[in-house]
Amino acid sequence: MSRAPRRPASLARPRGQVGCPACAEVEEILRRLDPALRVEGADLMARYRRALRKVSARAPAERWQDRLIVRKIRPGASVLDLGCGAGDLLAELMCRRRVRAQGIELDPEEVVRCVERGVPVLQGDLDHGLQGFPDRSFDYVVLEETLQTLHRPLTVLSEMLRVGREGIVSFPNFAWWKVRLSLMIEGRMPETERLPYRWYDTPNIHLFTLRDFLDWAERERVRILGGYAYESGRVRPLREDDNLDAEEALLFLRR
């Protein structure tokens, strides 16, 4: 599953430095779209809309990152999960990796569910930072699918890299080609399986792309130790040019 699926020849993109990468991506989208439109015409858009309606009724699929994170974390480590929800990841880590787990979660209902399964959880608002947590007091600090919901994402990012020896972050990539398609063709805010919200009820308030994130990391001298991409139900190691193909990204970071 971590092996990269072979890219169909028709979708191959020119490698190397060929002017502005963003322009290249737009060309790529048009190229992908063009044959489909020619073949199926208006029917494609109808099917596309139907599919969107179906997925938007569902909650986001199970967190695909958990499996990879569990595999990555060594037994006996300490793990702080920011926005731990009902404690799924931590419960699994406690069982399978015997970690010292600590979650932070804002939603009182989720907090109670953590307590019910014995996951230690601090109720608190990540936007208030991690004051009080000493530097490097956890081996790993995890921030899954939460960064884009925060009021102060950069504060939380730098805090997680201060408190943890290693940061693990995952987020939806708003440069994924289907998201762009939705904006470009439909002129509407995207709704996908992993982003099943309308513009008015989305918790995602800071929208960014994989490239935005990598820019930030470079500027802040944050090293990317590795990563994975999620694309239409499949997971594979992240590629350098995944800004277009990755629906979601999972990155391992270190300051």
Added chain:
Amino acid sequence: MEFRAESPMSSPRKYDPPDSPTSVGWTRPQVVRLADARRPFRLECGRTLAPIDVEYETYGRLSPRGDNAVLILHALSGDAHVAGWDATAEAAGRPWRLRKPGWWNGMVGPGKAIDTRRWWVVCSNVLGSCYGTTGPASIDPATGRPYGCRFPPVTVGDWVRLQARLMDHLGIRRLHAVIGGSIGGQQAMEWALRYPRRLDNCIVLASGARLSVQGLAFNMVGRHAILNDPLYAGGDYYQNGRGPDVGLAVARMLAHITYLSEPGMHRKFGRRRNAGAGGEGGFGPEYEVESYLAHQGRSFVERFDANSYLYISRAMDAYDAARWGRGDLVVACHRIRARTMIVSFSSDWLYPPRQSRELALALCRAGREVTYVDLPSDVGHDAFLVETEKVGRLVQAFLESGGPGR
């Protein structure tokens, strides 16, 4: 005289009767002498005290392995009578227990959050109190008269050490959990700090590592009212027929306000007036909240000893969990081995959520697993007693979850 003002409070609150399947039923307090002339008890102040009797109650059955003991720690005005109906209330001269079951009856019983079919629950009255455990109203063997304020100062640490002596007496080496709210929560903390290897779980409700300076101020005013009541008589009022009832009632009324919250009081009383208010030259209880507080004051006087109030409130002032780390709470928390859950209530201004969070963070900084929950409630500090549904869910979940993989 009936108190009209009780109506907003007492309206639909129903208690399960002693024959209900969810009640622990009729209870009988037990008293044990834990210190005598041969085996005196050395207090933190340096003085020794003997004899010491301790009143306690137990519910449920101790498992053959003795691993299901849950110790409940009561707050300032509490007693060992946690749940059920006291079969000895009349004979022991505690008529108030005829009207109400134990103070945490909603939490403790068969099928309740602290399920007595599973846990063996024990609670003892603290040293210096007036509910069967030795206190200022007890007879000083040296003089043959009540101690009054010659009773030695007591501390939360003394209470916990005496509770440990009780556990020794009962043959309990290790507790599954200690649970307490308010100053009971501080006893729970003290247990986790003083006897880290004698408990597996620690639940601290509506409490903090220490009382806030605002809390110190309120306690001072309460004591001031008692000490300056002319009937206080230097603490030797026991033979006078009447004690400092007015002072004690004022202390209770003031304290009671700190147990509530502004929105909670607004919801309960608003600015509603009593029917036919007035009297006493226009300064009688005009608003419902006035007669409610007056009732709280009066009924407290009926059941509590002023000297005990002074001693216990002093112990509450003095407690500081950071003492175990020479003033550094994080260092202190390194001692703790138990899983800990700290619960605050959003409208509590006696032990505000900020303090509970500080304690939780200290535990976290010390590398301890900790659960901290700030429950939304407009009831104020009293929420730990009143919000049995919310608190119960958490306490039950915490007691029954050993944690994944354990």
